[in-house]
Amino acid sequence: MNFKRIQWIFLFAFLLFDLIVAGSLFLQNRFTITSNAPNRQEVILKEMRADEITSVPLSNHAQSGYYIAGTRSGKNGELGQQADKLRDQSYHFNTDELASDLETGVKVDPKHPDKRLNRLVNDDHSIALGSHYKYDAQLSDRRTVVYTQQLADRDLKSPDGQIRFRVNSNHEVLGYTQTYLAGARILRPKADTISQRHAVTWLYKHNLIPNNSQVRWAELAYTKLLNTSSHNQAVYVPTWIIEVRTKNDDTVQQLRVNAFNSTIMRSTPSSVNTSSLGK
C-alpha cells in the first residue's frame, strides 16, 4: 500500500518534470526571438506614436548605393551637343541650363501628365537625352511637371539633373528648362545604406520631427554632398529624403539624411578645395 503511494508521487513528479522540460524545449526558439525583438527602433516607433506622429509604413531593409561624381553639362557639353537634334522649338542656354519654348503646346492630363509627356521625353528630337529621365510625381504640381535624371537606378533629386515643364491653366505644356549631369562616375564600390525606418527614427531622435505631424513619404535618392574645385565636379551620395507635414499649421518640410553615415544634411552642400590633388 505504502509502495503504491510512493509510485503515485513519483509518477506525478516525473510527469511534471517532463511537461516543463518539453515545454521549455519547444518554446525555446520563441523565447530567444522575443527577448531580442523589442530593440531600440521598435521602442522609438512606439514613442513616435505616443507623440501623435503618423507615418507611412517604413521598411527595415538596408539598401545599397554608391558615391558618384559628375559635372553639370552645359552648352559645350553633352547636353549642348544633343540639343542640336531638337526640332519644333526654340532653345537657349542660361549658363548650363537649357531653356526651351515649344512651337505648339502639348495638352496633358492634369492627373497623369506623364502619359503624354513620356512620349515627348523619349523622343530625341523633342528632348535631348530624355531617356535618362523619369517622371517624378512627388516634385510635380499643377503648374510644373518634373522629370528627374536617373543615376545608378535611382532618382537624382537635385537641380543638376531635371526637366521642368511649365503647364498653363489650360493644361498645356508650352516650354521647359533642362539640366543634365554628365560623366557620372562611381567612386567607391557599392555599400550598404541605412534602412528607411532607421532614417526616420534617427530624425525623430534628434528632435527634427515635431509632435502631431505626419511623415508623408521617405525616399532614397541621390543628392549633392559636396562641390569640388576641379572642373566643377560634385560628389553625390544616397540620401533619405523625408517629407514631414505638421498637422497644426499645415507646413511641409523636407529633411535629408545621408544614407551612408546617417548625418543630417544641410541644404547647401559644402565645398572642398581639391587643387592640391592635381599635383
Place this chain on the structure above:
Amino acid sequence: MIKKLKSNWLTIALTLVVLVSFILSGIIWTNPFQYERPHRENSTSSSQQFTTQSMGDVYLPTTIVRTGKDGQQNLLYSQRANLINDVQRNLCDWKLGRTSEVKTNNCDVYLSYLRNRHSLMLSYPDNVTGEVFNETFDQSIDTNRVKGINHIVIPLNGTHEIYLLRDYHYEVYRVQVNKGDFAKLPKIGRHVRPIPVDHKIIKGNAMMVYPHGFTLPKLAYQVSDQRINNLSTNLLSTNRHTSVTSHEDSDKTVYTDGTNRHLIYDHTNGTVDYENDIGNSNVVATGQLYAHFYNILVKTGMPLDNIRFDQAKDHNRTFIYRTYVEGFPIINTDGYGGAKLQASQSGVERYWMSLYTVQVPLPLSGDQDVKLPSTTSVLNELHASNQFKDITDLRVGYLWKGNSQDSKVVKLVPTYFVKYHHRWVDYTELLK
C-alpha cells in the same frame, strides 16, 4: 496478460515517464547552447554618427582570389561591386555541417590547398578565430576544432565542402556543406577585373605574390576629422559622474578623469594615445579580444564603414585595424585611418589612434593609373640594395602621405609595402 497489465499499470506508466525524462534530458545535453549575438546596431550618442557595421563587418576577409581550372590564380578587383559583401551575404544562407581535420604541419599540402584548382578563396589579412567566422557568416562550426582561420577555400567543382586554412602550423580543415548555392559566387565579369596572382611560402609565411606587373588607380579622398573633445569624452566618460580635466603641455594636451585613465593628444600630427589601467582582475581573455576591441572601436565613434581588422601581434594581445579601399589597406606613418589597440596581460589597455580618417571619395581627373612592378622584381631590387635581410613581409597597399593638418583632401597612391624592422614601409623609401 491484460490482467497483468491492468494490475501493474502504475509501474508501467512510471517507467514510461522516467524514460521520457531521460530522452528530454538527453536533448538538452546535446542541444548547443543559445548564445545571444552582439547587436548589429550600435549608436554613439556624442558623435552624431550611427554605425551600421556589425562585428562581422569589421572582421571580414579582404581579398578574393579565383583559381581557374588550369590553376591560374586571379585576384578579383572591382571599383564598383563589393564582392566580399556579396560572398558574405551568400554564405550566410549556407548550412555548414561537420568539421574534420585534413592535414597539419605539411607546407606542400598546405600550398596545394592555397592553389586549389577551380575554386574561390577568401583571405583574411591575419588570423581570426572560429567564433569570428561563425559571427561573420552566421554559422556554427566546431570552434573547439578550428582554432584559427586565414583563408576560406570554396571549391567550385561540385564537391559539397569548403576548406578552412590556418597559416600557423599549416592547418587544413574540411567543412561539409549541407546546403549552399555555389552558382551565385562572383565571377570575372564586366565590372570585375582579374589581376594575376600566385601563392608562395616565403620564409615560412604563406604569401600572395604578383607574378606580373599590373596597374591600380590613384584615389582621392576627403579627410574627415573627429573632434578631440568628442573622442576624449567617448573614451573617458563612464556612468560614474567623474569630470574630465585637461591640461596643456607644449604640443600635447593630457586629459584625465581622476581615475586610472588618461589620454594624450598630440596637436602636431593629430594622434591620440590612451591608457587605462583596469587592473589584473579585469583582464579580457585572448579569445574575447575580437569582440572587446570591436566594442572599443564603436565607442570611439570613428566611422567604421571601411575599417577592417588587419593584424594581431604580441601573442594576439595587440590588434591593428586599418581603412581598406577596394581591397587594399591604407598605410600611413602616423596611423591615420586606423587604430592600434592593446590589452596587456597585466591589465593595462592602450589605444593608439588618430583623429583623421577618410570617408568620402573625390573624383580625380586625367589618367591616374599607377603601374606596379611584379613582386619578383621588387624583391630583386631590394636584394640589390642590401636591405633584404631585414624584410619579413610584403604587401600591396595605398600610401597616405604626409600630414593632414593643412590639407582637407588626400591623394592615395598604390605601392608595395615591406615590413622593415616591424614597420610597414613604402619599398621605394628603402631603395633610396
